[in-house]
């Protein structure tokens with residue numbers, strides 16, 4: 028195989044890798060209908076914890092990538108419907124010290140929480156908007 032052919036093959040492999048990157052980025056940030064999802068990193072990346080109801084303590088819950096759900100939330104989405112359309116997020120277990128409330132039931136999301144609320148969420152409550 029000539030040097031020129033090897034170089035062309037290398038360029039083709041690099042192009043293929045670059046084409047795959049956007050598809051992986053699009054996979055981030057999904058949350059099933061009727062669920063509240065919190066993500067380990069900004070822009071709905073990293074481990075995802077998805078719940079369809081109220082959770083009094085995130086300790087012991089593990090994300091889809093194996094990371095802890097407690098004190099790791101950096102972005103979140105609300106996909107609730109009907110009687111559970113809004114989320115109240117709390118810093119501590121058992122709904123102590125509210126740190127955020129979703130404003131738009133069903134579609135509300137934030138690409139990143141304020142730095143002072145980063146990695147501190149420990150419980151949440153589903154409520155009527």
Ligand SMILES: [Ca+2]
Pocket residue numbers: 066067068098099100101145146
């Ligand atoms: Ca985080």
